[in-house]
Amino acid sequence: MSRRLYGVDGYLGSYATLGLLLIAGLLFFVAAFSANRLLRPARPAEPPGKRATYECGLDPVGGGWAQAQIRYYVYAYLYVLFAVESVFLFPWAVVYAQPGFGTTTVVEMAIFVAVLALGILYAWRKRVLRWT
Amino acid sequence: MVQSVDHVALLPAYLAAGTAVLVFLVDLLVARRGAVLAAAALGVLATAAGAFWLRRQPDRQTFCVAGDACSYVVTDRAALLAVLFALLTLGVLAFSAPLLRSRAVPAGEYCFLLAASMTGGVVLGFAGDLITLIVALETLTVPLYILVGLRRQALQSAEGAVTFFVVSVVATAVALLGAALLYALTGAVHLGRLAAALTADNDRLRSLPLTATAVVLVLVGLAFKVAAVPLHAWAPAAYDGAPVPVAAYLSTASKLGGVVAILYVAVGALRPWLDVAGPALALLAVLTMTVGNLMALRQRRMVRLLAWSSVAQAGYILAPLGAFAVSPGRTTDALTVAVAATVAYTVFYVVLELGAFGAVVALRPADADGGSLTDYRGAAYRSPWVAGAFVLALVGLAGLPPGLAGLFAKVVVVRSLLGGGAGWLAVAVALNAVIGLAYYVRASVALFGPPGPAGRARVAWPVAAALGAVTLVALVVGFAPQLILDAAAR
Numbered sequence: 001m002s003r004r005l006y007g008v009d010g011y012l013g014s015y016a017t018l019g020l021l022l023i024a025g026l027l028f029f030v031a032a033f034s035a036n037r038l039l040r041p042a043r044p045a046e047p048p049g050k051r052a053t054y055e056c057g058l059d060p061v062g063g064g065w066a067q068a069q070i071r072y073y074v075y076a077y078l079y080v081l082f083a084v085e086s087v088f089l090f091p092w093a094v095v096y097a098q099p100g101f102g103t104t105t106v107v108e109m110a111i112f113v114a115v116l117a118l119g120i121l122y123a124w125r126k127r128v129l130r131w132t
Numbered sequence: 133m134v135q136s137v138d139h140v141a142l143l144p145a146y147l148a149a150g151t152a153v154l155v156f157l158v159d160l161l162v163a164r165r166g167a168v169l170a171a172a173a174l175g176v177l178a179t180a181a182g183a184f185w186l187r188r189q190p191d192r193q194t195f196c197v198a199g200d201a202c203s204y205v206v207t208d209r210a211a212l213l214a215v216l217f218a219l220l221t222l223g224v225l226a227f228s229a230p231l232l233r234s235r236a237v238p239a240g241e242y243c244f245l246l247a248a249s250m251t252g253g254v255v256l257g258f259a260g261d262l263i264t265l266i267v268a269l270e271t272l273t274v275p276l277y278i279l280v281g282l283r284r285q286a287l288q289s290a291e292g293a294v295t296f297f298v299v300s301v302v303a304t305a306v307a308l309l310g311a312a313l314l315y316a317l318t319g320a321v322h323l324g325r326l327a328a329a330l331t332a333d334n335d336r337l338r339s340l341p342l343t344a345t346a347v348v349l350v351l352v353g354l355a356f357k358v359a360a361v362p363l364h365a366w367a368p369a370a371y372d373g374a375p376v377p378v379a380a381y382l383s384t385a386s387k388l389g390g391v392v393a394i395l396y397v398a399v400g401a402l403r404p405w406l407d408v409a410g411p412a413l414a415l416l417a418v419l420t421m422t423v424g425n426l427m428a429l430r431q432r433r434m435v436r437l438l439a440w441s442s443v444a445q446a447g448y449i450l451a452p453l454g455a456f457a458v459s460p461g462r463t464t465d466a467l468t469v470a471v472a473a474t475v476a477y478t479v480f481y482v483v484l485e486l487g488a489f490g491a492v493v494a495l496r497p498a499d500a501d502g503g504s505l506t507d508y509r510g511a512a513y514r515s516p517w518v519a520g521a522f523v524l525a526l527v528g529l530a531g532l533p534p535g536l537a538g539l540f541a542k543v544v545v546v547r548s549l550l551g552g553g554a555g556w557l558a559v560a561v562a563l564n565a566v567i568g569l570a571y572y573v574r575a576s577v578a579l580f581g582p583p584g585p586a587g588r589a590r591v592a593w594p595v596a597a598a599l600g601a602v603t604l605v606a607l608v609v610g611f612a613p614q615l616i617l618d619a620a621a622r
Contacts, residue, residue, distance in 0.1 A: 104134050118156060125160040 074128045081119045088112065138194035141206045141258075144183040144214045148254040151175025152247035159240025165232055169225065172243040176222045179254060183214035193260070201322040205260040212619070213257030213392060216479075220385040221250040223486055226598035227377040227493045233592070236499035237282045237375060245275035246381070253389050261322040262311045262350075262401070265393055266304070269357060272389045273300055276382060280374040286501065292373020299366040300356065307353025313346035314401075323400035330404040347405045348412055350397055357390025358446040361420040368427075371439035376502055379435055380489030383442045384482045391449055391478045398453055399471055406456070414454030418560045421447025425567040435502030437575055438488060441529060444568060445481050448545055448561060449474055455549045455557050468621065473545050475620035480613075483606050484528040490599040491522030494591045505575060510583025518591060519579045521603040528606060530572035531565050 052059075089109070096105045123129050139146070151172065158171040186206060193202035225246065232239040252271030259265035277300070281293030315321055317337060318329035330337060337343045356363040371379040402409055424444025431437040456470035492502055495511050495518055512519040531542040542565060549558040591599075609616050 101134055115153070118153065121160060122156070 071128075074123065078119070078123060081116055085113065085116050135195070138192055140189070141186070141192040141194045141204060143186055144179055144211070144218075145251065145255050145258070147175065147179040147182045148218070148247065148251040151179060152244055152251060155240065155243045155247050159244065163240070165239040168239045168243050169229065169232060172225055172247055173222060175247060176218050176225065176250065179250070180215050180218035180222070183211050183218060183254065187211035187215070195260075195264075197322075201260075201320075201325050203261045203264045203322070204258050206258060210257035213388075214254040216388065216482075217250055217253035217257075217385055220381070220388070220482065220486065221246060221253075223490070223598050223602060224377050224381045224385070226594040227380055227490050228375075229594040230493070230498035230592045231375050231377060234498035236285075242279065242282060245279050249273075249275040249279070249381070249385070253385055256389055256392055259396065260324075262314070262326070262397070263321055265323075265396060266307060266311060269354075269389055269393050270304060272386060273304075273357070276378070276386060279378045280370050280382070282378070283373070283375055283501075286373065288369075288373040288501070289375075290373070292370040295366045296370040299363060303353050303356030303363050305353075306349050307356075310346045310349030310351075310353055313342060314350065317343055317346060323396060326401040327403055330402070334404065343405070344408050347402055347409050350402070351394065351409055351412065354390060354393045354397060355416060355450075357393060358387050358449065359390075359420075359443050360416050360446050360450060361423050361443075362416075364420065364423065364443045364446075367443055368431075368436045368439040371442075372433060372435045372502060376435065376489060376493050376496065379439070379502070380486060380493070383438070383489065384486050387442065387446065388478060388482055390446075391474065394450070394453070395471060395474060399467065403467070410454055410456065413450055414557055417447045417450035417454045418557065419447070420444065420450065421561065421564040422567075425564050425571075428571045429567070431571070433502060433504050434492060434508065434575065437505070437571060438485075438492070438502075441568065441571065442485060444564065445485070445529065447564070448542070449477055449481065451549060451557055451561055452477075452545055472617065472621040473547075476613075476616050477542075477545055479616050479620065480609065481529070483602060483609060484525045487521055487525035487599065487602045487606055488529065490595065490602055491518050491525060494518045494595050494599055495522070498592075505578040506581070508578045509581035510579075512579045513583055515591065518599065521599055522579060523576045524603060524606065526572045526576050528610070530569050532569070532572075 092105070092109050095101060096109070152175075154175050155168055155172045159168050162168070187208055189206075191208075192206040193204060195203035225243070228242065228246075231237060232242060249272050252268045252273070256265065256268040256272060259268050277293055277297045280296050281289050283289035311321070314326060317340065318326055318333065320326045320329045330343075352362065359367040367382075371382060374382065398406065398409060398413070421444045424440050424442075424447060428437055428440035428444060431440060452470040452473040456466055495508060495515065496503055511522075542561070546558045546561055549555075549561065
């Protein structure tokens with residue numbers, strides 16, 4: 001009866017635990033920070049360097065808008081290429097040897113992989129695989 | 133089990149995708165601009181020929197489940213659409229020749245992306261379910277994000293691409309949400325089954341507000357592709373930032389794709405619910421044409437003017453469908469008239485718009501953008517033939533007599549509106565046509581201004597040939613509009 005009352009047995013019931021955890025986490029967070037605020041001494045000071053960026057103990061160099069290396073995006077793309085491929089390869093690998101499938105299935109996957117491999121060919125011909 | 137696939141039915145799709153792969157390989161292995169362009173043109177022509185051949189065959193279908201519901205349906209109309217998409221791509225390729233020669237954009241990537249986009253358009257007409265339809269539409273759109281941003285030196289190009297990308301992604305999410313809700317409500321994704329489910333389960337679905345939400349979400353998401361009003365603001369930025377041939381492709385092939393998708397969904401799947409979708413469509417149509425025309429009045433740049441005018445034209449295209457939906461009775465005959473009017477207007481519009489953009493390409497330096505209206509001063513004296521084609525296209529878009537195609541298109545739309553009992557919509561169309569005159573005439577007059585400092589520029593032969601062909605088609609359908617009207621009514 002009480003299970004029904006709290007709606008824990010329905011389709012959304014499995015999310016109830018997650019919801020409880022979120023609420024508990026939120027309460028803990030609020031309680032910890034409130035306790036901290038109430039208990040700590042408050043003597044704000046402004047020593048030099050207090051508001052400087054902390055860089056592992058070193059003095060900060062340059063501005064906040066540091067440039068990232070844009071050439072890494074190529075590797076991100078190549079990774080996506082393989083990631084997408086494997087998403088489709090795994091379910092295929094489970095079934096292709098079963099009766100009812102066969103040469104057609106293998107050829108279809110070969111075409112799919114060949115089309116994706118064009119991406120590697122592109123990267124190779126455009127010399128993005130060479131580290132400069 | 134392995135699904136049996138009718139590969140003959142898939143021929144145009146194979147040819148279109150093969151074109152993309154061929155162009156890609158030629159670029160990587162031969163790496164010469166001429167070879168890439170030739171391969172692309174050859175592949176596109178083969179796609180058109182394949183689709184045309186398929187049209188002569190008896191109707192086919194493939195990817196079917198449980199007998200009657202198929203994801204890929206070959207009909208006469210679908211094959212014609214594939215031919216039209218391929219020919220539009222061919223025209224845009226021809227307009228791109230000087231741009232590619234100027235090295236402003238990389239030739240291989242450009243042609244590959246254009247062919248990939250064409251693949252989406254070719255498949256779109258054959259779509260038999262919502263998933264195929266939306267995936268085809270996305271295949272049509274996704275390469276365009278990059279194509280719009282391909283003028284790498286220009287900041288507007290990047291701005292246009294980002295605007296286009298963000299709005300497009302939101303619109304796709306909205307359409308997908310609508311499609312998912314429709315599936316949740318009816319358990320069907322095939323257009324025919326959706327219509328059947330919506331009719332059979334009418335009482336229950338009518339009582340659910342979710343159904344109306346789903347219908348409106350799908351249509352609003354698809355309306356983005358034709359740049360109808362709530363989702364129109366990307367068009368001027370994207371058109372103006374893009375290389376001019378890409379803007380031509382956006383305003384013709386991409387817009388045609390949107391119209392096809394809306395027609396398929398509204399007529400094929402949501403017909404029992406057109407009384408809900410209809411007032412929304414009618415309101416969208418009026419808002420779209422009014423906003424487009426009023427904003428076009430203020431433009432100083434040629435491509436932006438054409439972009440806002442194409443927003444306005446989307447309103448005329450949507451008007452007959454909206455009119456059908458608010459008409460009493462909603463008989464099958466009235467629907468046929470409304471669809472025929474929409475299709476006929478779209479074809480007229482696409483031809484004239486391609487002509488206008490072709491003239492812009494011919495009048496401007498190879499690597500330049502559309503420029504402002506004052507950059508066109510004296511064009512009528514420097515290159516009278518090109519200016520003549522431009523004026524013909526603009527006047528046709530305005531719907532004035534010499535460009536008869538545009539006039540007949542407007543007549544068809546207004547007649548279908550009056551026949552559908554939507555007099556107020558017809559009045560709105562007429563008022564908007566009058567507003568439209570102002571800026572179309574302004575753009576035409578700019579060509580006859582005192583000559584500027586620019587010298588006479590040579591027009592590359594592919595551009596000249598394509599512009600000539602498009603203008604010829606515009607003249608032919610202008611004098612024999614019955615050709616299009618008959619084809620559209622079938």
